[in-house]
Amino acid sequence: MNSHTALSDYGRRRKNNVASTEESALHISKSAMAPEAVTRWWFALRNGLAAVAIVLIALGGTLCFAQREKSIPEQIEWTWEVRPLHPNSSLPNVLLLGDSISRNYYPEVKKDLKGVANVYLMASSICVGDPRLPKEIAEFARMEDVQFAVIHFNNGMHGWAYTEAQYKAGFPRFLHAVHGIAGKNTTLIWASTTPVRLDDPNGASNARIDKRNSIAGAFVSAEGIEIDHQHALMLKHQDLYDDHDKGLVHFNPKGSDMQGDQAAALIRATLVRQHAK
Numbered sequence: 001m002n003s004h005t006a007l008s009d010y011g012r013r014r015k016n017n018v019a020s021t022e023e024s025a026l027h028i029s030k031s032a033m034a035p036e037a038v039t040r041w042w043f044a045l046r047n048g049l050a051a052v053a054i055v056l057i058a059l060g061g062t063l064c065f066a067q068r069e070k071s072i073p074e075q076i077e078w079t080w081e082v083r084p085l086h087p088n089s090s091l092p093n094v095l096l097l098g099d100s101i102s103r104n105y106y107p108e109v110k111k112d113l114k115g116v117a118n119v120y121l122m123a124s125s126i127c128v129g130d131p132r133l134p135k136e137i138a139e140f141a142r143m144e145d146v147q148f149a150v151i152h153f154n155n156g157m158h159g160w161a162y163t164e165a166q167y168k169a170g171f172p173r174f175l176h177a178v179h180g181i182a183g184k185n186t187t188l189i190w191a192s193t194t195p196v197r198l199d200d201p202n203g204a205s206n207a208r209i210d211k212r213n214s215i216a217g218a219f220v221s222a223e224g225i226e227i228d229h230q231h232a233l234m235l236k237h238q239d240l241y242d243d244h245d246k247g248l249v250h251f252n253p254k255g256s257d258m259q260g261d262q263a264a265a266l267i268r269a270t271l272v273r274q275h276a277k
Contacts, residue, residue, distance in 0.1 A: 118146075
């Protein structure tokens, strides 16, 4: 075959390929223009746009919620953490997670559980509804790096600039944070918020405490979490408030010891049940 013949064959093949391609394109174009194809294309586009719209709405809601979630700090913010000086590795670990009320009865719990458990404390003024709280709880757990057999927790005596609606909205995230530092076999115990001696129009009041206890109680009861009824206990001992407490919310040493004894008894019973499994 000479070069002229080869070139002519190549030209014919190319012409045929181009024609074939044009026919294929024409076929696709005709198919695409068919009514049923147009309908399928339209429905696919519409469904796709609907899916994108749903995602954008969801993201928009999340972003709006994130924008609404804002810290409202108190004049004095604080965190108080206590760990055993020489924890016994053969004993289970217990965490009291709360505020200054828990901090005040922590020594009695520690005394009652001596030789039974290593008792840790994380007390904070940060309230449910504050986005800092879950982060602080997680950071504490990372720092301690131990497994807790029992977490006895409360939050409700601070953050009065938050409404009860905000407290309710924030409680699931608080509960999620507590679950996040719990192990597979950890038992949670919720402690109700104690009453105050006198209502503060700009802060704690018994009506608001009752509402917060009701909100928290509904969430923890739905999960089968045991409740330490500290509110009911101290409601019967209104004579045990600390006369030197300007905030009118804390109890004297006798009252705090009474609280600690009740908390320790529940924790001890929980540890016994865990050991019996």
